[in-house]
Structure formats: C-alpha cells, structure tokens
Amino acid sequence: MTIRALRDDYHGEFKDSLEKFGGAQLVYLGWDKHQMFCSSRAFPLPPEMRFQELLDNVMPEAFGQHPEFTQIDWNKAQWILDNSAFQPDHSKSLTELDIGHKSLLRLVTPELTGYKGAGI
Amino acid sequence: MTIEIKTSTMKPIRNTYAHIERRFGDKPATRYQEATYDVHSTHNFHYKPLWDQDRQINDPARTAVVMGDWYDLKDPRQFYYGPYVQNRSKMQENAENNFKFFEKRGLGESLNSSLREKIIELVIPMRHAEVAANLNNMYGTAHGTGTAVTQALIFEAMDRFGNAQYFSKIGLALDGNTGDSLATAKEHWMSNPAWQGVRAYCEKTLTIKDWFEAFIAQDIVLDTLINDLYYRQFDEWLTQNNGRDLLLLMEFMQDRAKDSQRWSDSVLKVVVTESEHNSNQVLAWISTWRIRAQEALEPLASALLGDKALADAFAVLEKRLTKVGLNC
Amino acid sequence: MSRVQIAFQDNDESRYIVAAIEQDNTTAVVHYEPAMIRVENEGSLIINRDTVSEQIGMEWDVQSLHINLITLTGHIDEDDDYFKIMWNN
C-alpha cells in the first residue's frame, strides 16, 4: 500500500540493511518451547560461517545457560528456517543454506520439554 | 521534651539530575533548571515525518539560525509552567476586578459615542491580530529546539490568545454583552482600509516556514510597533481624551507586553551575539519585515493617533534593535 | 444503558460535590478508593451548581470542578449551572 505523505516521493531509510553490519549478517536464533530465554536473539554472523561452526560456537553462547542444553542430540534436532521446515547440511555455509540476513532459525527438540516439562 | 530526628543516615547521594549537574555543577538545582534543560529529545529518531521527510522530527534545521546550545536562550523570568500560570493568574485576577469595576459603575455608558466607535473600529479588531500572534508563537513551540525557548513560546502563544479574549471582552463591556461590537469590529478587520495592511501582514506571517523568522516578524517587528502604538501612545491619548476608564481594561495587555519584552529581548540578543551568521540572517529578516510593517501599519497608526505616531513607534523599534547590537 | 463514571481526589471539597451528586442522582453508586472517590451511574450523571452551592454554603463555580477531578467517561454537556456526562446508548 502506498503511504499517504505530503510528498509522493516519501521513502524511509532501510536502517538495518545488510551492508550496515560491517560484513556480518544478522541471524535470529530461537529455541522453541524453551522460554527460559524470554525471546529469540540476534547474532551478527559471517555469511560464510559453516552450520557446524554455528552449532559449535554460537549455540552454546545462545542457549548454554539452559539446564537441558547438554542433553540436546544435535543429530536429531529439528529446524525451522523462516517458518519452513529445514534440514541443514552441517558442512555448508549460511549463504549456501539460504540462511539470509535477518533470517530466523528455530531449534526444535520435541523430546526436551523444558524445565519441569512446562516449556521453559 | 526533646524530639530525636535521625538525620545522620539521610544524606542525599546526589544533588540533582546528571544532565543538570553536567551543566551547572554538583549542587542543588533550581526547579527552573530541572524543568527546562535538555528536556527536548535529541538523538536516535525513529521515523521520517510524513509532512517533512527531509528533516528529523526534532530538528534544529527548522530555522536558518544556528546555535551551539539552544539552551542558551534562557528565559530571564525563569518561567516554567507553575510560575507562569501563577503569575498570569494574579494578573487575570486584577483584570477581572477591573472589568467588574468597569461594568458595575457603568463606565461603558459614560463613554462618548465617538470614542466608543473609535474603540470598536480601531482597538477591538486587535482580537484577530492576536490570533495570528498566538499561531506564530505556537509554530515556534512545535518546531523550535530546546525547552528553554519552546516553553517560553507556548507561554507567549497562550498569553496572546488571552489577549484576544480580553480585547473581545472590552467589546462586550461596551455593547452590554450583545456581541454587536464584536461583529462590527470584525467587519472593520475584514474591510476597513485602516486594517487591511495589518491583516495582510498577519496572513503573510502565517505562511512563514522558518520558526525563528516567524518570531522575528511577530514578536520583534510587529509587536514592538503595536506595543508602542497601543500600550504607550494610545494609552496617553486616552488619558488626554476622556478615556481613562478604558485604561483599566487595557492594563493586562500593557503589563503583559512589558513582561514579554524582557524575554524576547533576551532571545534576540543571545541569538545575534552567537555569530555573524545569525546576526546577518536576523538583520535580513528584520529588513524584509520592517518594510512590510511600515506599509501595513501606516493607515492604522494614522487613524488611531495621527501621522507622526508610526515614526515614533519605529524609533522605539530602532532603539530596541540597537540595544541588542543590531544596527539596521 | 452503559455506565458513566467520574472520579475525584478524596478531599474536603470533593465530599460536598459527591454529596450533591448523590442528592441529584439517586441511583449513583459511590466507591471510596485509595485517595480517590469514584461515582458510577447508569446512562448519565449530573452535577448541579445550585445543589453543590447549597451543600458548601456559598456560590460554587461549575468550572472549579476541574480542580479536583481525576477522570470521567461519557460525553460532556457543560454550562453555567450544570455539568453533565452521558452515553448515547
């Protein structure tokens, strides 16, 4: 829908476009049904980062505080990328996997039901 | 009996807000300081105004005048909301008593009819001109920078709306509350040649885009002249022409103008002494608007006071400008 | 009919106003809450100058209502001698 502004050439600045992050891209990481973390979080990552590196280096920083973190079986972990089911090849980079700037990547672990089984 | 007050542990950990401390040092601050300084938001704006996409929502660039610190425009009266309304409340109480006295003694009826007509023709239409003053000052409130000046501008705006109402009340005091005098005065405002220059000037000021230019055109150029014509020269004229009773009804406007001039002088002075850029810009505006004011006021000043009056008013403007270092 | 409500600061001036409201609006319900008095009524509620003046024992100006008013709901009809709030449903 076109915006109603005083002038027809009204345009906003894209304040968070890719080139503003100094070579990194933003990826949001969430862990479904683990609401110890009040929300998904934002991480600036190099686009060439391999998925395995993300698992090894970023995930502990993101979710390591959770008592169930050590119980995650990464081979069985399910993923949702930008609202669609996603099966990552761990050896590929974010770019190769179509994990784009400001993509939301959600970890799903149905066997782990959170603190006291309450989704926390 | 002794009362023991435990004060030893009750020492303040700081005297004032941090931004006030950065400006004035670590000591108790005045309420004016806390209410005024750095209140305007200055950083990290979210959206472009739909009506002004090239500027931020709070943007010092809405005037050509440039200040290193807009909070240098301190109000010498140190008005924040509380003292402002309390001061005006006292003034209005006085005005209310004056109006009551005027009505109770039937002073309106004792005016001779030519004087009454003169008031309706040449004074009451000021109620419309005051609306322009209200809007021009409100414009500065909305688009100016720094609460020091924007709050003073809204006080001025509300004052001027109050003036518009007092001029209207003079009309009602003369016409026995029928409103006939206001209707006649409006006709004068709309079509009497004496008023057309002023009306055109007022309408023109309302199209100004630069808020400080609006301040110059309204609060400095026009108001200095109007104040001298109405609150000094016409005051004297009334005294000499059996119109003393009417002075009661003009007192609020007269006192208020004096009070306001202390503030506007100070604003003008700080802005022009800030830089040559500012003083050149202000001078350019003044020269434009004084020519317009000359044309606008000539017929009105002559009708009200005679041919010499406007020159006298301009001499006052000259003096006021010279005092702040502006030599036109 | 929807309920209108009006609330005042709990102080001496308000007590006279509330007394006048109760006198002129027999179905009004008065709630005393921390530091505030809240009055509700079905449909509408009126405050009459004369009733308040009688309660206080001196001339009361309707607009001085603003001094102790906290909040209200409904459309307003205000004149020299009364202040009324109402819903049109």
Place this chain on the structure above:
Amino acid sequence: MSPKKLNLKDKYKLLTRDLDWEFSYEDRKEAFPYEEFEGIKITDWDKWEDPFRLTMESYWKYQAEKEKKLYAIYDAFAQNNGQTNVTDARYVNAIKLFLTGVSPGEHAAHLGFAFTGRQMGGIGARVAAQMQSIDELRHIQTQIHAMSHYNKFFDGFDEFNHMHDRLWYLSVPKSFFEDARTAGPFEFMIAIGFSFEYVLTNLLFVPFMSGAAYNGDMATVTFGFSAQSDEARHMTLGLEIIKFLLEQHEDNLPIVQKWLDKWLWRGYRLLTLVAMMMDYMLPQKVMSWQEAWELYFEDAAGALFKDLERYGIKMPDYTDTIKQEKEHLSHQAWWIFYQYTHAAAFHTWTPTAEEMDWLSEKYPDTFDKYYRPRWELAAEMEAKGERFYTTGLPQLCQTCQIPMAFTEMSDPTQVSYRESIYNDERFHFCSDPCKSIFDNEPEKYVNAWLPVHQILQGNCGGGGLDKVMEYYHLDDGVANLEFEGSPDAERWKEWKGVA
C-alpha cells in the same frame, strides 16, 4: 441598560470561535498546509463542538490553584523525608520506570499538540489542542519535580533523559510517540488525543496512582491525580475529535478506523510496562492487570465503542487476542526485564512466596501452569549463586520494538512469530496487528531505530557491552541488576535500621 447575561456557551463562542477569519491576502492552504494529505475531508469546521469551554483567564486561575497545592505537597514531602515512607524500596523501581519511560512521552505529547494546535484549520479544535499542549508541558515538569527528591536518594533516576534517547526498552515509548508526531495532524489527534488519552490513559494513570497511594508515595499520587484532572479535559477533546471527523464526511470512516486499529494496538503494547508494574513491582498490590483491563478497557471502552457504532466504527478485530493475553502479559513482560536487568536502569527480583500466591489467585488459569515454574527456576539458580541474566541481545518486533517474547494464545508456550518481506528485506513482528501496521506503511517503519540492531551496527558506543553501558550512562552495579544487594537496597536497610 443592564448588560445581558451571557451563558457559558455563547460567551465561549464570542471569545473563541468568532476570532477566526477568512483569508484574502494569502492562500489559507499555505498557512495550514498539512490538512489534506492524510485524506481526511473537512467540510465545515464550524460544526466543531467545543468539548470544554475554558477561557484563558479561567485556565490560568484554576491551573494556578492546582499548581499551588501540588508544590506545597512536594515541599512537605522533601522536608519530611517522604521517600522513607514508601512500603519498600522495591516500589521505587516502578516510578523509575515512570520517569524514564512515561514522562518524556508527556513532552513528546506537548510538542505534538503544539503542532496540531498550530496546524488544524478550525480555531475551536486548535485552541483545545493548544491547551492540551501546555498541560502536557505541565505534566513533564511536575513529574521531573516530583521525582527530583527520589533522585537524591535512589539510583536510576539521574540520567532519565539521556537514557530516553538511547536505552533499549525506552525505544518502546519513544517510538510510540514519534510514530504519532511524524504522522499528520489528524492521525496524531486520533493516536494520542483519542486512542491514548481517551481509551488508554486511565489504565496508565489510575493504577499507577492508586499504586502510589497504596505504597505510601505521596509525591507521585499527588502529581498523578493533579495531572489526571487535566486528562479529564483531554479525554473530552479526544472524543470530540473522533465524532467530528466521522460526522464531517463518510470517506473519513475507513481512514479513522484504520488509525484506531493501529493506535489502540500500539497503545496496548506500550501498556505492557504498566501490566508488569501492577502485578510485579508494587510491594502492596492494588488490583491485577487483568482486573484493571476489565474495569478500564472492557467496561469503559466497551460503552464508548457502542456509542461509536452509529458512525460505523467497529471495535478492532484483535480485541479477542487482548482478552486472552490479559492473563499472560505481565508475567511475560517481567520475565524479559528479570533476565535483561543487567542492561536496565531499574532493579528486578523474583516474586516472594506470598506474591506468587497472590498471582495464582488472580490468574488461576495461567500463573501456576506457565509462569510459577519460571520463578522457581530463577530462585533455584539464585540459590546456587547464579542469578539468571541472559546472554546476547533479544530479537525485537519491528513495530512495537518489544523483544519477541509474546506467545500464541492457542499455545502459550509457543512464541508468536510473524514476518513480512519488503523490498527483499525480512522484517519480524510479535503479532498480527504489529505486522499489519508495518504492512500498511512499510516506508515509515523500515526507518525505525531498533536498539539491538543499532548496537550490532556499532552505533551505540561501538565495541562490546561495556561500551554500550557507557553509551547508556549506566554504571554497572548501581542502577542495574538484581534488587537484593543493590545500593538502593543497602541504603534502605540502613534507614530502616535493618541489618
């Protein structure tokens, strides 16, 4: 001849409405250039009904009286060390949130109403907006003065306006008011004058002030109720503006409806802060957020919308979602601040056992099931000396700018994720209404200053968290972190002679 007695209405008409005139020397559109671009059609400003009829002289008179009373109480409060009379030092954190989060909004409203008070073509509406503008100036100033004394004895107040422009969660109220101010004059009036003032401020002010009264805070309750006495006038202006626009032209209806849908939601999201204040921050509770919502929104606003039905106005579709969320909102919000309190200018804490029982009683369907376990986890960690502060930075909603913490009402353990792609860029939202607000005006919202992204771009001091804290003027270990052990808590114990 004795003068005719003028009634209030006639007098006000002569003293106000009659002051405007038809321009002949300039194009009126040059003087009021913003009246048309929003698509609103005004056919006759004379149809404006003045919502209240205060002349300037009455205004000065009554406002001066209010100010006199108010400042007398401030003086007494300071002279008597009133800060020691609050129920508990935890309470003070609620008013830190007020000064940093709400008060600057009063100033934004002051500027916004100055803009509409200059730009609307009808003098009746203009003057009403101008009076509201100067009232809002009153509110920011009386609030600064009320908190001035607390600032001398507690941390977290002293950098309030520096923080307002920078601190992450304060972008929620800041963006709300800037959204309104960057809109045209009529949208501003619907946004702040109607949706916020009329429909929502009762929820902001009345619980805050009753809370203050319950918790022994004389200064706040006094400014609050004194400010509310102005709000009563503002509310009538809000109601009049909406009636006026709807009566002027039928084409205004869809525009106004869209604004209502937008602004009631934005206002509701903003009130999340109030929800957590009521349920978690007041040591002595007044009523639950849910009860306040029912009393001040469902009941009062329900009657209002019933009245507006005749114009074709509908209650926004999402009010059902809100109805369900009222049992979740405060808990989800406090959980955000609990774990991010290391980057906040107020303290948080786990609710006590008694408080949790109160929450169970007030929220029988949700608290024990979804939220009590969170506090048990937090308490467990705290007992081990690992008070829970989360790492990293939250993903924010592009519209309301609150962390993406709200959940699906069909499954309250599942975060609600919404997204839009605009010009090949992905944007995220916490809810359907926040998404549709963006989708309606993407060119406006892409320009939002999202604190988390700004930090990651290096625009908030650059470098690591310590630089960001410097940028915020937030000294670690002073105004932030857990309440227990904070300098505030220690001073309080000292005053009260508790070891």
